[in-house]
Amino acid sequence: MNTLAGRVAVLLLACGPALAQPSPEAAALQSARAFIASSDCPGATARHAAPPTRLAVPTVREATYHRILIEGCGRRALRNYLALVLPDGTARMVETLPGTTRTDPVLQRDAMQAAGAAAAAAVPGCRQIRPRAADFDGADSEPDAAWRTRPWAEAWTFEACGTLLSVPMRFTPSPQGGTGFSATAARRLN
Numbered sequence: 001m002n003t004l005a006g007r008v009a010v011l012l013l014a015c016g017p018a019l020a021q022p023s024p025e026a027a028a029l030q031s032a033r034a035f036i037a038s039s040d041c042p043g044a045t046a047r048h049a050a051p052p053t054r055l056a057v058p059t060v061r062e063a064t065y066h067r068i069l070i071e072g073c074g075r076r077a078l079r080n081y082l083a084l085v086l087p088d089g090t091a092r093m094v095e096t097l098p099g100t101t102r103t104d105p106v107l108q109r110d111a112m113q114a115a116g117a118a119a120a121a122a123v124p125g126c127r128q129i130r131p132r133a134a135d136f137d138g139a140d141s142e143p144d145a146a147w148r149t150r151p152w153a154e155a156w157t158f159e160a161c162g163t164l165l166s167v168p169m170r171f172t173p174s175p176q177g178g179t180g181f182s183a184t185a186a187r188r189l190n
Contacts, residue, residue: 024083025052027093028066032079035095036070044072052083055104061085065096065104101134101154103171107179108134111169114183118167119158122186126161133157134169148173157189164189 022030025048032046049069057063062085070077082094082105096105103111112131119129137153151172158165165186172180 021091024062024064024085024091024093025066027083027091028052028068028081031081031093031095032068032070035079036072041073041075044070044075046070046079049078053104055082055106057084057106059087061087061089097131097134097156099133099135099157101156102136102148102152103134103154103179107171107181111171111181111183114181115156115167115169116158118183118186119160119165122165122188123160123163126163129158129160131156132159132164137168148179156183158186 021027029046029048036042036044036046046068049067052064052066055063055065062083064083066081066083068079068081070079077098078100079098080096080101082096084092084094086092094105097103097108101108115131116129120126123129134154134156137155148171151170154169154171156167156169158167166189167186168184170182170184174180
C-alpha cells in the first residue's frame with residue numbers, strides 16, 4: 001500500500017471516528033467556545049457543568065440538554081444548549097435560555113409567552129424584547145431531581161429597548177404530570 005490512494009485509505013480507516021460528526025457533548029462545547037470568541041473575554045474557558053440530560057422528544061431521534069460553564073475575566077456564566085438528531089440524521093444545536101434555570105427547553109418555550117408579556121407591559125410600545133437569562137431563585141431542595149416535585153421560583157431577565165427587566169417566574173409541578181407557571185410584574189434593573 002505505498003500508493004497515495006492506499007495511504008489515504010489507511011489514514012481514513014485510522015481516523016474514521018475523528019472525521020465523523022462531533023458528539024453532542026463536543027458540539028455543545030464548540031457552540032460555547034464560539035460564544036466566547038465573540039465575547040469581550042476571549043480567554044475564558046468552557047466545560048460541562050453537569051452530565052447531559054436525555055430528553056424524550058418523539059419527533060426527533062435523540063435530544064440531549066447540555067449545561068456549559070464559562071469562566072474567565074472574573075465572571076462565571078452558564079450557557080445551555082439543546083442537541084438534536086433529527087429523523088433524517090441531521091444534527092442541530094440550539095442555544096436555550098442561559099443561566100441557572102431549572103426549566104427544560106419545552107417548559108422554557110411554554111413559559112416564554114407569559115414572561116415576555118410581563119416584560120412588554122413594563123415598557124409600553126417597545127417591540128424589541130429579548131430574553132437574556134433565566135436564573136433559579138433560592139436554595140435547590142431537589143438538586144439531583146430528574147423531574148421536579150416541589151414548586152420553585154426563577155428570575156428571567158429581558159432587554160427591552162435598552163431597559164433591563166427582571167420577571168419573577170413561579171413554577172409548580174403537577175402530580176398528574178406537567179408543570180404550571182406564572183409570571184408577575186417585571187421590575188426595572190436599570
